[in-house]
Amino acid sequence: MSMDASAVHALFFYFFAAMTIVSALLVVLLRNIVRSAFSLFFTLFGVAGVYILLGADFVGVAQVLIYIGGVMILIVFGVMLTHNSYSVDMFNRLGTLVMGTVSAIVTFTIVYYSIRQVPWLLSGYKANVPTTQPIGVQLLTNYLLPFELASVLLVFAMVGAAYLIRSEVRPGKERAGGSERKDA
Amino acid sequence: MYPFIEQYVWLVPLLPLLGAAVNLLAGSRLPRHAVSTIAVGSISASFVLTVIAYLHIVSLPADHRQFIDTAYTWIGLGGFKVGLSFLVDPLSVVMGMIVSGVSSVIHLYSVGYMHDDRRYSRYFGFLNLFAFAMLLLVLSDSILLMFVGWEGVGLCSYLLIGFWFEKIENARAGMKAFVVNRIGDFGFIVGFLLLFTAIGIRTGTWSLDFGAIQSAVGLVPTAVLTTVGIMLFVGATGKSAQIPLYVWLPDAMAGPTPVSALIHAATMVTAGVYMVARMNFLYALAPDALRVIAIVGALTAFFAATIGLVQNDIKRVLAYSTVSQLGYMFIGVGVGAFSAGIFHLMTHAFFKALLFLGSGSVIHAMSGEQDIRKMGGLSKKLPITTATFVIASLAIMGVPGFAGFFSKDDILYNAYTSPYGGTFVWLLGVLAAVLTGFYMTRLVVLTFYGSSRMDPHTAEHVHESPKTMTIPLIVLAILSAIGGYIGMPEAFGVRNVFAGFLGPVFASGVRLPEGSVPLEWALMGVSVLAAFSGIGLAYYFYAVDTELPAALAEKYNTAFRPAYTGMYVDEFYSKYIVGGVMGLKDLLALFDSHIIDGAVNGTARLGRRLSDFEGAFDRIVVDGAVNAVGNGIVSAGGVLRRLQTGLVQNYLIFAIIGMAILLSFVLL
Amino acid sequence: MTILPITLTDYLILSGALFSIGVFGVLTRKNAIAVLMGVELMLNAANINLVAFSKFTGPGVDGQVFALFSIVIAAAEVAVALAIVISIYRVTRTIDLDKEDTLKG
Numbered sequence: 001m002s003m004d005a006s007a008v009h010a011l012f013f014y015f016f017a018a019m020t021i022v023s024a025l026l027v028v029l030l031r032n033i034v035r036s037a038f039s040l041f042f043t044l045f046g047v048a049g050v051y052i053l054l055g056a057d058f059v060g061v062a063q064v065l066i067y068i069g070g071v072m073i074l075i076v077f078g079v080m081l082t083h084n085s086y087s088v089d090m091f092n093r094l095g096t097l098v099m100g101t102v103s104a105i106v107t108f109t110i111v112y113y114s115i116r117q118v119p120w121l122l123s124g125y126k127a128n129v130p131t132t133q134p135i136g137v138q139l140l141t142n143y144l145l146p147f148e149l150a151s152v153l154l155v156f157a158m159v160g161a162a163y164l165i166r167s168e169v170r171p172g173k174e175r176a177g178g179s180e181r182k183d184a
Numbered sequence: 185m186y187p188f189i190e191q192y193v194w195l196v197p198l199l200p201l202l203g204a205a206v207n208l209l210a211g212s213r214l215p216r217h218a219v220s221t222i223a224v225g226s227i228s229a230s231f232v233l234t235v236i237a238y239l240h241i242v243s244l245p246a247d248h249r250q251f252i253d254t255a256y257t258w259i260g261l262g263g264f265k266v267g268l269s270f271l272v273d274p275l276s277v278v279m280g281m282i283v284s285g286v287s288s289v290i291h292l293y294s295v296g297y298m299h300d301d302r303r304y305s306r307y308f309g310f311l312n313l314f315a316f317a318m319l320l321l322v323l324s325d326s327i328l329l330m331f332v333g334w335e336g337v338g339l340c341s342y343l344l345i346g347f348w349f350e351k352i353e354n355a356r357a358g359m360k361a362f363v364v365n366r367i368g369d370f371g372f373i374v375g376f377l378l379l380f381t382a383i384g385i386r387t388g389t390w391s392l393d394f395g396a397i398q399s400a401v402g403l404v405p406t407a408v409l410t411t412v413g414i415m416l417f418v419g420a421t422g423k424s425a426q427i428p429l430y431v432w433l434p435d436a437m438a439g440p441t442p443v444s445a446l447i448h449a450a451t452m453v454t455a456g457v458y459m460v461a462r463m464n465f466l467y468a469l470a471p472d473a474l475r476v477i478a479i480v481g482a483l484t485a486f487f488a489a490t491i492g493l494v495q496n497d498i499k500r501v502l503a504y505s506t507v508s509q510l511g512y513m514f515i516g517v518g519v520g521a522f523s524a525g526i527f528h529l530m531t532h533a534f535f536k537a538l539l540f541l542g543s544g545s546v547i548h549a550m551s552g553e554q555d556i557r558k559m560g561g562l563s564k565k566l567p568i569t570t571a572t573f574v575i576a577s578l579a580i581m582g583v584p585g586f587a588g589f590f591s592k593d594d595i596l597y598n599a600y601t602s603p604y605g606g607t608f609v610w611l612l613g614v615l616a617a618v619l620t621g622f623y624m625t626r627l628v629v630l631t632f633y634g635s636s637r638m639d640p641h642t643a644e645h646v647h648e649s650p651k652t653m654t655i656p657l658i659v660l661a662i663l664s665a666i667g668g669y670i671g672m673p674e675a676f677g678v679r680n681v682f683a684g685f686l687g688p689v690f691a692s693g694v695r696l697p698e699g700s701v702p703l704e705w706a707l708m709g710v711s712v713l714a715a716f717s718g719i720g721l722a723y724y725f726y727a728v729d730t731e732l733p734a735a736l737a738e739k740y741n742t743a744f745r746p747a748y749t750g751m752y753v754d755e756f757y758s759k760y761i762v763g764g765v766m767g768l769k770d771l772l773a774l775f776d777s778h779i780i781d782g783a784v785n786g787t788a789r790l791g792r793r794l795s796d797f798e799g800a801f802d803r804i805v806v807d808g809a810v811n812a813v814g815n816g817i818v819s820a821g822g823v824l825r826r827l828q829t830g831l832v833q834n835y836l837i838f839a840i841i842g843m844a845i846l847l848s849f850v851l852l
Numbered sequence: 853m854t855i856l857p858i859t860l861t862d863y864l865i866l867s868g869a870l871f872s873i874g875v876f877g878v879l880t881r882k883n884a885i886a887v888l889m890g891v892e893l894m895l896n897a898a899n900i901n902l903v904a905f906s907k908f909t910g911p912g913v914d915g916q917v918f919a920l921f922s923i924v925i926a927a928a929e930v931a932v933a934l935a936i937v938i939s940i941y942r943v944t945r946t947i948d949l950d951k952e953d954t955l956k957g
Contacts, residue, residue, distance in 0.1 A: 006857045013858045017866045024870055024893050028877030033886055040889050043870075047896045050866070054907045056916050059899075059923075066923050071892065071930045078885045078934040082941045096833060100879030103840045104872040110847050111868035117851065120860055122908050134913045135920065143917055150924050157928035161935035830953030833879050833887075840875065 012053055020046030033079055040075070044068050055128035058135050185243035186236050193270040194255035196233050196280065197319040199226040200287075204312035211305025220295045223308035227291050227315050231284035238277045247688055249274055252325055252395075259328075264390045271325035271394060275689040278526065279322040279458055282533050283451050287315045289656040290446040293541050296652035297442050297548060307347060307440070314340035318451050322458065326392040327376045330459070334372065334423065337452045338365045344447060345439040357438040364432040368422015375415030379466070382408045398465045398692065409466060413473025416463060417480075420456025426514060427484045430507045437499040441544030444499060449506050449540050450533040457513040457529050461522045465692045474518050474604045474694070481514025482599075482612035489619035493626070494737075497554045498543045501627050505580065506536055508616055512595055515613055519605035520694030521598035523683040527671045528591035534667050535579040535588055538660035542573035545649045545657065546631060551642055556627065561636035565646045568654045570632045572661035577624045579664040582617055582715040589712075590668035592617065597673070597707050601697055610707075614714045621718020629726040675704040863904035871897035884937045884947040888930065895926045 023042035030036045044067045051060035139147045203226030211219050241249045254269035272280075291311060298307050317336025324330040339362075346358025376392065383400045384390040391397070401409070420426065425433040436448050447453070460467065460477065467474050485508045492504035509532050516525030547554055549566055563570040579586040582593070596613050599605040636643060648654070671682035725733050870893055877890025899919045906915020941947050 010856070010858050013862065017862075020866065021869055021873070024873045027889055027893065028873055028881070028886075033883055036886055036889060040892065043893065044896065047870075047900060050863070050900055051903055051919075054863070054903050056903045056906070056919070059903055059916050059919050062920055062923055063899075066927050067892075067896075070927055074930050074934055075885060075889065075892075078888075078937060081938055082885065082947050096837075097880050099837050100833075100876050103837055103844075103879055104876035106844050107840065107875050108868055108872035110844060110851065111871065112865060114847070114851055115861055115864045115868065120909070122860060131913050131916060135917055138913060138917050139920075143921075146921060150921055153925065153928055157931050161931045164932070164935035164939050832949060832952070837879060840879075 009053065012049070016046045016049035016053065019043075020050065034076075037072070037076055037079055041068060041072055044072065056131060058132045186240045189233065189237045189240050190251050190253055190272075192233070193237060193253040193272055193323065194268070196230045196237075196270075196284070196323060197316050199230045199233075200312040200315040200319065202226060204309045204316060207305045207312060208309035211309055214305065216304055219305045219308050220291075223312050224288065224291045224295065226312060227284060228288045230315070230319065231281070231288045234277065234280040234284045237272050238281055241272060241274060241277050242685075249688060254325075266326055266328050266392060268329065269325040269393075270323040272323065273689055274686050275458075275461060275526065276323050278530065278686065280319060282530050283318050283322055284315070286450045286533050286537050286660075287311075287318075287446060289659055290442050290450075290537065290541070291315075293445075293544070293653050293656040294440075294442040296650045297544055298440065301440075303347070307344075310340055310343050310347070311443070311446070314344070314447060314452070318455070321455055325394060327379075327394070327397070328392045330462075331372065331376065334419075334455060334459075335369065337447070337455060338362065338369070338423070341365070341436070341447050341452055344443040345436045347439055347443070351438075354438040357432075357435040361432040361436050364429050365422045368419045368429050371415045371417075371422070372419025375412050375419060378408070378415065379404075379412045382412070394462065401466050401469060404469075406470060409470040410472045413463075413467055413470040414476055416459065417456075417473065417477055420459055420514075421480065422456075423459075424453050424456030424510050424514070425507050426456070426480055426510065427487065430484065430488065433507055434500050434503040437497070437503050441499065441540055441547060444503070445537045445540030445544065448503070449536040453506065453510055454513065454529045454533070457510070457517055457525055460514070460517045461526055461690075464517075464522050464690050464694070467517075468520070468692065468694045471604060474520060476518075477514050478518030478599070478605055478609050481511045481516075481518050482609040482616075483511070484508065485511030485515065485616040486612045486619070489616045489623065492623045493619060495623075496557055498546065498556050498559075498627065498631065499540070499554055501556075501623060502536070502539050502543060505539075505620065505623065508620065509536065509580070511616070512592060512613065515599050515605070515609060516595040519595075519599050519602035519609065520696055521595065521602060522690045522694075523671075523686040524591065524594040524598050526686060527682050528588075528595055531579065531587035531591040531664070531667050534660055535576040535586075535664040538572060538576040538657060538664055539580065541653070541657055541660065542569050542576065545569040545653055546573075548649055548653070549646045550638070551645055553638075553642060556630045558637055558639070558642075559631045560634045560638070561632070562646065563632040566632075566648050568648060568657060572657040573632065574628060575661045576664050577628050579668075581621045581624050581719060582711060583719075584712055585665075587664050587666070587668035590671050590673065593708050593711055594671065594673060596711050597699075597704055598696065600707055601699070601703070602694075603697070604694070614711060617711055617714040618718040621715045622722040625719045625722035626726050629723065634727065634730070673704060673708070674699055675701045675708070860904055860908040863900060867897045867900040867904070870894075870900065882948050882950055884940070884949055884952075885934075887949065888933055888937070891933075892926070892930070895922065895929075898922065 020043055023039045023046060026039035027036050027043060030039060044063065048060045048063040048068075051057075051063055203222050206222055207214075207219055214222075250271070250273040252269055252271050254267040256268040257265060258268045259266040291308070294307070294311065298304060301307060314337060317333045317340055319333075321330050321333025321337060324333060342358045342362040342365075344358075345361050346355045349355045349358070379397065380390065380392055382404045383397060386403045387400045389396060389400065404412075422429045433448060433453065437444055439448075467477075488504045488507035488511065492501050492508060495501045495504060509528070513525045513528050513532070516522070516528055518525075545566065546559070546562065546569060549562070549569075550559065553559070575586070579588040582589045596610060596617075599613055600607070600610040638646070671680055672678050674680055874890045874893030874895075874897060877893060878887050879890075881887050881890060899922050902915045902919040902922065904915075906913060906919075937947055940952065944951065
């Protein structure tokens with residue numbers, strides 16, 4: 001890798017890292033939950049950029065599709081469905097705030113020192129190659145069982161989620177139809 | 185002969201599992217004949233496969249009769265691997281044939297017996313699930329997989345004992361069986377984990393496969409092996425109903441009768457015997473553990489038979505008889521005569537299953553009546569049931585020529601000659617044989633012969649059972665009559681085919697002394713005499729002088745009463761063990777109400793006082809001292825209780841603090 | 853000024869920082885959905901680790917496959933978690949975590 005390419009790589013890294021960290025801070029600090037949610041959008045995008053920088057093009061695209069396309073939408077829906085709650089104070093009592101800050105700093109310190117202390121056994125930086133095909137091969141050979149299990153898990157999650165938020169049907173009373181919900 | 189079976193052993197347990205899955209998930213929507221076809225078909229197919237495996241094993245040369253079929257790697261952690269692998273050798277194939285064969289017959293019988301039940305498909309689902317777990321237990325190649333089956337059969341036993349859970353006693357009986365089994369399982373877990381560790385730290389191979397254990401077991405000191413052997417046997421006492429954990433088995437008769445026949449007579453309760461035989465290479469190096477097994481077995485055989493003498497419920501007599509016969513099997517494996525123990529296991533599976541199915545046929549005919557004092561004279565109306573029941577009784581009593589005679593004689597002979605047995609064990613065995621003759625004759629005479637004591641309404645409805653029930657009876661009766669001839673003693677001048685077939689499995693096991701023909705004849709004579717004296721005595725009491733038993737019971741009331749109630753063992757357990765736990769509970773409740781609550785109040789007071797420190801210094805010193813003395817330790821409890829705020833985030837903070845502490849230990 | 857090449861350590865520190873921010877969010881937010889967002893940040897931090905190790909150590913793409921599984925499971929997790937939040941909201945009419953203390957001892 002020439003010095004030039006390395007510098008460009010570094011610049012891109014700092015750009016995506018800054019985007020990720022700043023927007024993540026906004027996610028946890030903003031008082032309005034809708035703004036938090038939009039900030040999370042940028043964080044997830046920054047992480048996708050980091051994946052691409054790491055040569056993981058397929059994972060980066062999956063991040064965009066699943067996280068930004070799916071998870072974000074779900075969260076925004078969650079915010080809307082619990083709408084009268086966004087007026088509640090976003091932050092806890094002062095005590096918890098202090099404890100949270102201390103915990104986060106302690107966590108980061110520990111992680112930082114362990115990263116610095118461990119002599120990582122590196123096999124060197126691998127050149128960027130397309131990863132979609134090797135991932136596909138892995139998924140259908142070595143990881144076939146986990147792959148199938150993941151699909152089963154998704155079905156269960158879908159059924160479970162639908163079950164949890166279905167409208168209650170109480171025996172003996174009128175059947176709650178799709179539109180009329182007793183408690184809403 | 186059929187080498188393909190070496191890759192398809194996994195089908196044997198899988199088929200009943202599939203049957204169970206279909207019947208439990210969709211059975212309520214299927215027609216009844218489909219449910220029973222699936223259930224009977226799947227277990228029969230397993231039986232056929234097991235027979236094929238047997239034929240294949242036999243066609244191999246005698247010292248290569250073993251193969252392992254690994255279907256899947258279940259756990260693979262670095263060097264530690266547990267495969268979903270099945271071991272087929274003479275021992276497991278014999279057990280596999282007994283389990284799947286008797287299961288098939290009992291499945292078929294259940295079709296008739298459970299015909300009118302509301303939860304028909306659930307019953308067959310559970311029965312298939314049981315067959316799966318039992319076959320897994322028998323065919324597994326590692327202790328861990330065996331333990332899966334071990335727990336599985338316990339679960340199915342619980343489900344089936346409490347099958348008619350509308351009656352609270354049935355549900356309680358299921359619970360009791362489960363809890364007592366758990367106590368034994370605890371010993372089993374401790375045993376095999378201790379063995380795992382002991383072998384692992386000495387050889388560096390961490391494995392639970394039987395083969396690996398067998399090759400490494402010699403490196404472990406005898407004291408450890410004895411402990412392991414006894415802990416594993418604790419598991420066996422739970423599963424196989426030995427002293428002191430046998431109390432669940434008589435109550436387990438609350439389940440449907442075919443279940444009693446399958447689980448609580450023929451298969452599950454013999455799992456402990458099979459386990460000891462499977463671990464023979466370990467017990468060969470732990471002679472003290474073997475002695476313990478032999479003595480516990482002998483005591484159980486005798487003790488349970490005494491209780492069986494006076495029971496009036498037809499199934500409870502058979503239940504105590506099962507406990508007693510299991511004692512015999514443990515005498516067999518305990519004195520190192522593993523093949524004799526397995527031989528008795530097999531013949532017992534035939535005749536005890538037959539006895540239970542016969543009693544089921546009687547109960548069916550009597551519209552649910554189980555008290556033998558209200559039966560009598562049934563032989564005319566139930567000819568097939570009577571004939572088969574009598575054959576089974578002759579077998580269990582050890583009348584020469586029937587299956588039980590050969591196996592019981594094999595055990596008693598070995599008990600006398602083996603270095604781990606001795607006269608005491610042998611004598612208890614012979615006394616138990618006298619008692620067996622007595623209680624079985626009593627049962628047969630009171631149930632089938634003499635004058636009828638039925639109430640007229642029931643008597644009208646007495647009828648022979650349908651074909652699906654009588655065919656299994658006949659099949660088992662034939663096996664009970666001739667099943668013993670494959671293991672005839674050497675004294676008859678023939679080879680003991682059964683022992684010869686199992687021989688390679690136990691080759692590394694205990695060396696027993698060479699047989700002596702005259703001694704064998706003499707001991708055989710004693711046990712035959714014992715059986716006939718029991719039979720004769722009971723015949724005199726219940727068929728000739730029918731007034732005598734009642735008079736004797738009247739006269740020696742104090743001696744009889746304990747036996748009626750099962751020697752008060754249940755009462756003892758509930759008073760001293762359950763009572764002890766309950767006492768502890770009361771103590772803790774007192775602790776809660778006085779000390780914990782006091783502590784909470786104390787801390788609250790303390791906090792308030794700190795705030796108006798100046799104004800109430802005197803009171804603080806006085807009361808504070810009182811509180812500090814009174815609630816010294818327990819205020820800590822109060823503080824800890826306050827940590828339970830119910831807020832998730834607080835819990836997470838504790839988790840992070842804990843993680844930080846742990847990680848800083850690693851890093852610093 | 854020369855820019856140092858980016859190594860594994862830099863990625864790991866980025867991931868650690870993101871994780872700590874997530875921890876902060878989970879611990880301090882009162883709104884249950886905001887707490888979920890904190891959890892998402894922590895999951896993403898873990899994924900960065902997986903992909904980075906896959907890049908810098910060993911042959912093969914195992915780390916990326918794991919990251920994919922992790923993303924899939926995260927999606928399932930969010931679906932179920934939001935369903936739980938919404939059903940709690942139906943019962944208690946609030947998603948203020950300070951009021952959900954039925955586990956209080």
